[in-house]
Amino acid sequence: MDRLLELLALSSPAELVAVCLAIAYVILAIRQSLWCWPAAAISASIYTVLFFTGRLYMESVLQIFYVIMAGYGYWSWVRGREHTHKTLEISQLRWQWHACWALALVAVSLVLGFTLNRYTNADMAYIDTLTTVFSFFATFLVARKVLENWLYWIVIDVVYIGLFWVKGYHATALLFVVYVIMAAIGYWRWRQDFQRNLAYAQPS
Structure with missing residues (x-):
């Protein structure tokens, strides 16, 4: 603990x-x-600079994306609901769909990681790229309320713990320990809601 x-x-x-x-x-x-x-936007803005300084360039790009998404989220919450009367329900996708996308994302990550590793001074380029690419994808799944997004985040966050600890971002590594726990709770709660919606949809 002292350490x-x-x-x-x-x-x-x-x-x-x-x-x-x-x-x-x-x-x-x-x-x-x-x-x-606003909290998300400011946090991501700070991390953009920190990760760029630490030569985690893809993480910097991801944080810029989060800043943009924070702006969109604020607008959506304030005005978006005025233009829609439907609530997006939680959905579940087949494992074959996830397997195909996972393979494609790994391939993209390898290409981008190779490019960064060869032509820039990026540190831990392959892991940096892999976590960033899958984070983009998982964020899309969250926006579409796909149940399995939480499983992606659990794996991504576990990798992030090691990445940030090695890079010396110890406080951030501990933050991602919390994120892993919250992702597990999120999956459990969403799965309960998904099963409840299925039960309601079935004819009695």
């Missing part, structure tokens, strides 16, 4: 602020507060 506290003490103030805002985002999102989106 862990020593490592956290070495974390930069910027990283600690980003971690606190990331946690605030999750809590506020659960409470469906609009303030979750």
Whole structure:
């Protein structure tokens, strides 16, 4: 524990602020507060700079994407609901669909990782690219309310724990430990809702 506290003490103030805002985002999102989106945008903006400095270039690109999504999310929550009267329900996709996409994403990650590794000074280019590509994909699944998105996030976040710990972002690595737990809880809750909706849809 003392060693862990020593490592956290070495974390930069910027990283600690980003971690606190990331946690605030999750809590506020659960409470469906609009303030979750500014928290997400500021946290992602800080991480954009941190990861670029740490030569995790694909992670920087991902954080820029998160900033854009935060803006879209805020707009959607404020105005989007005024133009729609339908609620997107949780869906489940066949394992064959996931297998095909997983293979395609791995192939894309290898190509991008090779490019970064050969033509830039990117650090841990292949892992950096793999986690980024799959994070884009998992974010899309969240937006479409696909149940299995949580399973992707569990695997992605576990890899992130190792990546950020090795790179010295210890506070962020601990944040992703929390994310793994929350993803597991998210899968369990969404699965309950999905099964409940199936039961309601079946004729009595």
